[in-house]
Amino acid sequence: DAGVTQSPTHLIKTRGQQVTLRCSPKSGHDTVSWYQQALGQGPQFIFQYYEEEERQRGNFPDRFSGHQFPNYSSELNVNALLLGDSALYLCASSWEGRSSTDTQYFGPGTRLTVL
């Protein structure tokens, strides 16, 4: 089992550009969540996808959008990049069996730098 994988590992973009980050969940998992970790902060929840629908969203602008595919993999898109979008973006997968002991398993993250 490869665990949660993310691509690319690192990315450098300029202000105003658009970026797409990718995540493959752990085998058997059907739910993907995305988090942003800015320097010195804990991970902040962006949104969660389940059954190809955005099920829950954090306090992020509409420039942040996502998608989940039938194989449960997911993409995070960020439009009109700002310097403040520079961060580590983490993907987490889980099996949404609605149990309180469900664990979210994280990938290694994508480091985005906006110049």
Add this chain to the structure above:
Amino acid sequence: ILNVEQSPQSLHVQEGDSTNFTCSFPSSNFYALHWYRWETAKSPEALFVMTLNGDEKKKGRISATLNTKEGYSYLYIKGSQPEDSATYLCAFRGSTLGRLYFGRGTQLTVWP
């Protein structure tokens, strides 16, 4: 605004020392409390998911306790080793929906 606080922010100990950290979270609408261990350049590793008041979990030399009524959890490491050096994150979950609210973490450095 839902706040999850962790203390201390960083900790430096000698090999063999025992140590503990604190995670504070809202005492209302509690669903679960997660602990993660995060080594540099790796994925955060799930340590514990705690759901019941008074719950205690143990994994090797690491253990955790939970008090949902007062809103805190302690993580203990007995006989710290250099390989325990990592950032330890706690995350609060307030509902069946999966959103986690993370603290900023406690960065532990264990010197040989």
